[in-house]
Amino acid sequence: MSDNVYLAYDYPLLGAFWTILVIALWVWWFILLFRVIADIFRDDALSGWAKAGWLVLTLLLPFLGVFIYVLARGRSMGARERRHVQAQQEAFDQHVREAAGGTGRRSEADELMKLSEIRARGDISDEEFRRAKEKILH
Structure with missing residues (x-):
């Protein structure tokens, strides 16, 4: 029974604040590290050897490597991220357009317009046009 029992009130509020701050800083640090590594691979202007050098620097000396990378190439990181x-947005928009156009049902107006073009060319008679029009509208 001589063991010490630590209760929640034994951990001061300032200690909890510092713990949360340290955890948040570590999370931000890892986010920055992975963004730098992703930027190294994303940059088409860097040669393979330059990418390997930056990657080795950021992995062997992470704090110094990230600091140097952000100082040397940080300004163009935002432009590469925007591009x-x-x-990605253009690829998504194109995919949506293809999906909507390829499987979507044509509207009655589109079908009637195409039907009237066929009649104007003389490919169908007025009676065939009337029957097809009734079929579309009903």
Whole structure:
């Protein structure tokens, strides 16, 4: 029974604040580290050897490597990120357009317009046009 029992009130509020701050800083640090590594691979202007050098520097000396990378190439990181996001958005928009156009049902107006074009060319008679029009509208 001589064991010490630690209760919640034995941990001061300032200690909890510092613990939360340290955890948040570590999370932000890892986010920055992975963003730098992703930027190294994303940059088409860097040669393979330059990418390998930056990667080795950021992995062997992470704090110093990330600091140097952000100082040397940080300004263009945002531009590369914007280009990457725009390319993703354009690819998504194109996919949506293809999916909507390829499987979507044509409207009655589109079908009637195509039918009237066929009649204007003389490929169908007025009676065939009337029957097809009734079929579309009903």
